[in-house]
Amino acid sequence: MQSFSELTALLESKGIKPSLQRLLLLDYMYHCHEHPTVEKIYADLAAQGHALSKATVYNALTLFVQKGILRIVHLDNSEARYDILTNDHGHFVCECCGAIYDEPVDFDQLNLQFPEAGSIRQRDIFYRGVCKRCKDKG
Amino acid sequence: MQSFSELTALLESKGIKPSLQRLLLLDYMYHCHEHPTVEKIYADLAAQGHALSKATVYNALTLFVQKGILRIVHLDNSEARYDILTNDHGHFVCECCGAIYDEPVDFDQLNLQFPEAGSIRQRDIFYRGVCKRCKDKG
DNA sequence: CTTCTTGCAAAGAGTTTGCAAACAA
DNA sequence: TTGTTTGCAAACTCTTTGCAAGAAG
Secondary structure, three states: OOOHHHHHHHHHHOOOOOOHHHHHHHHHHHHOOOOOEHHHHHHHHHHOOOOOOHHHHHHHHHHHHHOOOEEEEOOOOOOOEEEEOOOOEEEEEEOOOOOEEEEEOOHHHHOOOOOOEEEEEEEEEEEEEEEHHHHHHO | OOOHHHHHHHHHHOOOOOOHHHHHHHHHHHHOOOOOEHHHHHHHHHHOOOOOOHHHHHHHHHHHHHOOOEEEEOOOOOOOEEEEOOOOEEEEEEOOOOOEEEEEOOHHHHOOOOOOEEEEEEEEEEEEEEEHHHHHHO
């Protein structure tokens, strides 16, 4: 997933009109692997000369989440983070440096039972602690 | 864990001065099994005639989290929810009615590997979807 | 007396909304 | 035209902070 024509096709397949702003955002998300916040997305695009308004960033990201292209990662109740929805993975969050590490998780193999669940749309796993890098520092 | 003297002992064992407000909050949390928001805690205590200020509720809950008595549940980036820290469990969140269901999870048995993790302090699992009750309704 | 806690109000951060202008079909 | 998208600013919600009054040791 690299070219604008591929991104355009993806958006259209989801029923989203491929405006320039949306293509820029989607392209950014496909190349960013650090679970960015809205603030970071906005600043990075602005630095590249693409000065979208923040409302447009919110609008587009929310739309992408609704259409199943992105997911929101709720690490804490401060800023939301966004994640391209590729294969299943869990998150390890370092409470020292704030880094977020992805790790593949086979949710089916975990075979978790939620008797109250009628249907399951999304599965998230968060482990929190101190990452090796921070631990080694002191 | 029922009586005020037991709650007092718990607070003191964690190095927290057992003020009346803190005891009321802790007592409330021990008897509330629905992952309440600050707003709900505040309203329920007020309805019982205990009009703590909202700042006090925030202060005390934050303190309890720091001391490992409660944990914050970040369902989404709106209101934080609080959970008495008892045994390990996962959460199933109904996106239709907002209900939160606990389910015991043996995290050790899952044996998830996070190679970047130096030490792990907390483990969370969130499944989201539609609960049976909502699904049956149509 | 000294320290910690409470409570009010104001400030702050993140997000959403209203509306007019720009764009696309 | 007709509907959609953008962008700015204002509004809104949840949370934190500053500070004075009160309680505890």
